[in-house]
Amino acid sequence: MSKTYKIADGKIRCTLCPHGCLIGEGASGICRVRKNVNGTLSLPYYGVLSAQAMDPIEKKPLFHFYPGSRIFSVGFYGCNFRCPFCQNYHISQQVVEGAAMTDPARLVEAAACRDSIGIAYTYSEPVVHYEFVLDTAKLARRQGLKNVLVTNGYINPDPAADLLEYMDAANVDLKSFNPDFYRKEIKGSLDPVLAFIEQAAPLVSLEVTTLVIPGKNDSEAEIQAIADFLASLSPDIPYHLSCYYPTYKYAVEATPPDLVLRLAEVAREKLHYVYAGNVGTYETDTLCPECGVVLIKRRGYSIQITGLSEGTCSNCGATVPIVG
Ligand code: SF4
Incomplete structure (x- = not known):
């Protein structure tokens, strides 16, 4: 559990995000999912997927x-x-x-x-x-x-x-x-x-x-x-x-x-x-910033790697920071 601070009257301070919610007993923070249960910050929605x-x-x-x-x-x-x-x-x-x-x-x-x-x-x-x-x-x-x-x-x-x-x-x-x-x-x-x-x-x-x-x-x-x-x-x-x-x-x-x-x-x-x-x-193609050749062609979610070779532009040899 991320760090919390206990305050008087059963309230606790959540320090996960910059809101720093002060949460009373039984209440939730601004995010609606982090809750004060018996003076302890709990995540009742742990593992609940939408x-x-x-x-x-x-x-x-x-x-x-x-x-x-x-x-x-x-x-x-x-x-x-x-x-x-x-x-x-x-x-x-x-x-x-x-x-x-x-x-x-x-x-x-x-x-x-x-x-x-x-x-x-x-x-x-x-x-x-x-x-x-x-x-x-x-x-x-x-x-x-x-x-x-x-x-x-x-x-x-x-x-x-x-x-x-x-x-x-x-x-x-x-x-x-x-x-x-x-x-x-x-x-x-x-x-x-x-x-x-x-x-x-x-x-x-x-x-x-x-x-x-x-x-x-x-x-x-x-x-x-x-x-x-x-x-x-x-x-x-x-x-x-x-x-x-x-x-x-x-x-x-x-x-x-x-x-x-x-x-x-x-x-x-x-x-x-x-x-x-x-x-x-076609403003989603990746172009080489050095020579302008198309490195990755994207048409919707159809992807073609056209000009990359081992992290470099296959036309001019410029290093291209693409992982994988
Ligand atoms: S309870 Fe939620 S909104 Fe409030 S500080 Fe924690 S993470 Fe942020």
Whole structure:
């Protein structure tokens, strides 16, 4: 169990994420899944899954980690953010009682007997299920499976260090570079997410995603700031920009593909690998940053490795940071 502090009157302080919830007896934290039971922090939803499926690794999205492979993907309930545009709100913003339960050993076995490179913790926010994810990831690694975290990055540095030790790859959802957006729209804060990205960058195969929402986080200045930040860590970090569509509490119009394509061009001024998702063009191919040849051709989830040879561009010999 992640570290907690007992406070007077039976209350406890959860220190897993920057919310630092003070939780009274019988109550849950903001994430809805971590609960004070008799003065002890418990995870009553340990092993409760909302979804499981075999997915292309590109769906996470991870484009530079075992391209063309498939991964056994599992989701949970609950989240420590309150995004009004959440595309998975039916599992992130509620907990369904009586859902299917599993345990780490069964989950690892299920992944191992499929044609999967490992396990992806995804769909809703996995870090609030920290103990289950950590237990499963340790077991999966012992079996030679890869662990992939798809997260909002809202976790404190100490538990993050323990989790990242067992992760091989991560995609972090960087929702904006505007602290006000994080505070007002999401009910969180930006700085811890940036700190998590900095922490994860040298430890795992890291990719970052921003869902572009018209009028909310779509200025060139904001995408430029994100690209500057990522480039300061490494210009090789793959960056995904994707189109939003109206859902949950947002009625903002869907993102025009041209907007995402233009913002991708802005990000490419600083980053070597920028991908525009859901735009109906071929902006998801991986090109060599030195000579421009197509290294990996993507048509939906059909993947062809066309110009890579042992981690280098087969045309010009440039080193290409792709794992697997
Ligand atoms: S993990 Fe949940 S209970 Fe713990 S601080 Fe974050 S939101 Fe609160």
